[in-house]
Amino acid sequence: MYIMEDETLQAAPEINVCHGSTSSPAGGDACTTNESGVGGGSSAPGGQQAAGRCFEQDGEEECAMHYSVKSRAPDGGWGWMVALGTFIFSTLVHSVPYCFGILFSGFLLENGASSTTTAWIYNLFLVLWHFSLLLANPLCQEFGMRTVGFTCVSVSSLSIILSGFAPSVYFLYFSFSLLGGLTVGMSVSIAFSVLPPYFDKNTGKANTLLVAGGPMAQVIFAPLLRYLLDLYGLQGAALIHGAIILNGLVAVSLFHPVRWHLKPWSHEAPQTQHGTLQTLMPRDKASSPAPSVTPRSTQASGASQPAPRNRSVQRLRGSLSGSLSSMASGGSEVSAGLAFLADEGEESTPGDKARGKNVLCRTLLRVGERIRTDVGVLRQCRCVILAVTITLTQTTFLNFIMMLPFVAKAAHHSLEDAARCIALLGVTNLVTRLVVSPLSDCSMFSIRLSVMLGYLLRASGIAVAVLSSELWQLMAAGVVFGLGLGFSLSMFNLAIVHYMGLDNLRPTIGIVGLAGAVGFPTLGPLIGLIRDLTSSYSVSLCVLVALDLLSVALWFLMPAAQARDARRALHVRTSREATCL
Known part of the structure; x- marks a missing residue:
């Protein structure tokens, strides 16, 4: 398995890459090193011959875990x-939070639910949504990304259906807040983490499909669910x-998994700035410690090895075998994105997956x-x-959307005017x-400046809403705020x-979710408290x-x-x- 020398992981001893043996800092080298300090199996001719034997005996999937390719x-x-899958996936899962009011407002009003109860149902959903971002990466590593994704989609669908047949308002705490919040959050994490390892030069173009999913959910599902409610009622609309x-x-x-579709580098291929998976790390981390590889001892040459477990892996044997001619000369050539190459459940340590009553x-451990x-x-x-x-x-975004109808009403505009904004x-x-x-994707583009x-455009849009008295000014505030959302989100x-690198993509998404799970129930009520104390929406908007x-x-x-x-x-x-030393 790969041991990454990242400061977020445990320190691992420096290990030379050689065929079937290791070296330890505590003792003598277990294999002969060449002048560059790299194990004999990593030299150009010898390393390729050893890797060739690895492919003949172990198959490409096992060999890829032995060698840095x-x-x-x-x-x-x-x-x-x-990318197409992330667009569909993101559009569908975002329909759950964005259409809560349209789908369940009538049910809540008919059953006499207070504004506090409604707010708690939805905000508990948001808290669990963001908290589940922290759970997504460990669960994907344990069970496999697609297994977790299939489960999340199924439970999200069940959440909407159960909520449509809810016997009481309080049942929504379980069906919508708990089931929906946990599964939608993990679904969002999967959608945002599965795409970046697949692209290098066309990352921005592919990302366009992903980030368009959320707004498309608003455009498509809001009128659709309204039509279904009028036609079939709550239960029929929830089923559909x-x-x-x-x-x-x-x-x-x-x-x-991206490892099924990796392309080998040939000696003739030009290595651009984003050539290898190692250079998928951001430029500001180029000086960070290079990862090391722990080779697993190969079995005897006469030992039979099982065929790769997945048909897609078998089909890729030929294409990946060509990458052996570009064998890395040392640990510094190991991909920085290797966490994405072995994060599926089937790659977990077999001993850890043993069945028993304590499984x-x-x-959980x-x-x-x-x-x-x-x-x-x-x-x-x-x-x-x-x-x-x-x-x-995110707090300013959600609260501005929530407060905009009230601001419009305070300026003597109708709810239809607020809806247009x-x-x-x-x-x-x-x-x-x-x-x-x-x-x-352009070389001159700056993510930081974008x-x-x-954020500046969003602040400007809210400021325009504070000063607006005419409808066109309020609509202009919505346009400016929408521009800011597009540039930032x-x-x-x-x-x-x-800024964090591919290996830290999923953990960072989890940390963002954890911060949101703490920040939303703190900042949201604080802004509401300021509104109650000052009796002014303008002060809250200034916050x-x-x-x-x-x-x-x-x-x-x-x-x-x-x-x-x-x-x-x-x-x-x-x-x-x-x-x-």
Whole structure:
């Protein structure tokens, strides 16, 4: 298995790559090293011969785990099917939170539910949604990404159907808040983490399909569910909505592990800035410690090995075998995205998967340990800035959407006028995402400036709403805020990959979710309390402006955070090398 020398993981002894043996800092080398300090099995002719024997005996799947093979992201091909799957998947799962009011408002009013009860049902959903982001990565590592995805889609559909047949208002705490919150959150994490490893040069174009899913859910499902309610009532609409969500099973089936589709590097192929999987790390982490590889001892040459478990892996044997000519010359060539190459459930240690009466306890312990490891990414200042700013801006986004009808009413406008403002906001958000995300593939594009511009536009839009008295001014506020949403939210996962690297994508998404699970129930009621104390929506909106401006200030500090994390990583690496010597 791969041992990554990241500061978020346990320190591992330096191990030379050689065929069937290892070296230990405590004792003598178990294999002969060449002049470059690399094990004999890694030299150009000898390494290829040893790797060739590995392919003949073990098969490409096992051999890929023994050797560091320079491979590159598919950057197309099946990756476009994955991008299409993320669009369908994201559109369907986002229909659950965005259509809560349309689908269940009549039921809640008929049963005399108070505004507090309604708010608690929805906010508990949001808290569990964000908390489940922390659970997604450990569960995907334990059971496999597609297994978790299939389960989430099925339970999300069941959540809507059960909510449609709810015997009382309080049943929605279980059917919608608990079941829906946990599964929708993990679904969002899977959608945002499955796509980046597939692309290099066309990351922004592929990301366009992913980020368009949320706004499309608003555009499609809001009028559709309203029509179904008028035609079939709540139970019929819930049944149809749940059946539509089940189409997400088809989308999840497209989420192949990226290791099935890796392309080998030939000696003639030019290695660009994003050539190998190693360079999928952001540029600011180029000086971070290189990962090491622990080779597993190969069996005797006469021992028979089982065929690869998956037909897709068998079909890829020929294409991946060509990558042996580009065998890495040392641990520094190991891909920085290797966490995505062995994160499926079938790659877990066989001994840990042994059946028995304590299998549930062992599984829970492994998941808990992985959660603890993921939380360790908080030691990096970049992760703290990402988590805090995303939580602050998500709070301003949701509260502005919630308060906009009340602001319109206070300015003597109708609810239809407020609905038009929100519709303009959504359309502007969608169009901006479709334009900005492909631009991120340009060399001159700056993710940091895009995010900061988005936060500034959002703050400007809220400020316009504070000062507006005419309807056109309120509509202009919605347009400006929608522009800000498009510039900032379209860069969500791209910013995480750029600043944290592929290996930290899922853990960072989990930390963002954890921050949201803490921040939403704290900041949301605080803004409501300010409104009650001041009896003014303008003051509450000014607080939202201040939160967005605070996020801009924190992003000004991102280069300093990068420098601090680089110094800390260098210090950790130097300490480990001194210990090994």
